[in-house]
Amino acid sequence: MGVSTSCGEKGVCVVTVDFPPVNALPVAGWSALADAVRAAGRDPEVRCVVLAAEGRGFNAGVDIKEIQRDGDGALIGANHACAEAFGAVYDCAVPVVAAVQGFCxxxxxxxxxxxxxxxxxxDAVFGVPELDRGALGAxxxxxxxxxxxxxxALYYTARTATAADLHAHGSVWRVVPREGLRAAALGLAREIAAKDGQLLRLAKSALNGIDPVDVRRSYRFEQGFTFEAGLGGVGGRVRAGFGEEGRR
Known part of the structure; x- marks a missing residue:
């Protein structure tokens, strides 16, 4: 259980998350994920990182039970650690391919x-159920x-979109049978890793530099409203009704 790294293939490093039962990560898990992705990107032999997960779903978000148990300290910790993990993926020196199964x-x-x-x-579905969890963000x-x-519409309703939906919008590269997911992700990673490593790193920096939205600042702005919801009491009130069924 936890975050593991495997760099068995030339130029490709796989960072795998495994937090049963649903990959709802505690604060320490988000921080460990951030560290693993950063370390993989710093390795001069790595040209592409695959971000994968064990279990029936890719990621169920933060560990709401931890926040319910530990209160504001855990909420603040989760917000900071999530920002670290998201930033580590975005700022990774080499391209990152996400291999997504089940719920994301x-x-x-x-x-x-x-x-x-x-x-x-x-079978992958994508959504942001934050309004059902007493929070905002993403x-x-x-x-x-x-x-x-x-x-x-997805945000306000907490509904999910399918992998086929996202493929139609151009944000998912390929949709494959579940048993072929890891192979498909590694196939794309190998194709990327076949390029010159120095040029790939320059390309990653260049593409990040022309993004129309500063994702780090935008996400931190959203998080301010999560703090406001917490201080105002509505966040805790909504989370109080969160049970195991909310974790899918």
Whole structure:
């Protein structure tokens, strides 16, 4: 259980998340993920990182139980650690390919929205259920996956979009059977890693530099409203009704 790294293939490093039962990450898990992605990007032999997960879903967001148990300290910790993890994916010196199966929710959207490419299984669904969890955030990243009005409708309703939906919008590279997900993600990573490593790093910096939205600042702005919801009491009131069924 935790975050592991495997760099067995030339030029490709796989960072895998495994936090049963649903990959809802505690504060320490988000920080460990950030550290692993940064370390992989710093390795001069690595030209592409694959971000993957074990289990039935890619990511169910933050560990709401931890926040319910530990209160504001855990909420602040989760906000900072999520920002670290999202930023680590975005700022990774080399391209990051996300391999997504099952559910990709909340913080999961922050990860894949900042990745360079997404390969998804046919059963993958994507959404931001923050309004059902007493929080706000990750609209910045959902807006990188779907058009503006669809992003708003998904955000307000806490509904999900399928991998096929996102493929139609051009944000998912390929949709494959679940059993072929890892192979498809590695296939794309190998194709990327076949390019010159120095040039790839320059390309990553160049593409980040022309992004129309500063994703770090945009997400931190959103987080301010999560703090406001917490201080105002509405965040805790909504989270109080969150049970195991909310974790899918």
């Amino acid at each position: 929710l909340g913080g999961g959207i922050g990860l894949v929205g900042n990745a360079d490419a997404i390969v998804a299984s046919e 609209a910045t990243h959902l807006a990188r996956l779907v058009p503006q009005h669809l992003m708003r």
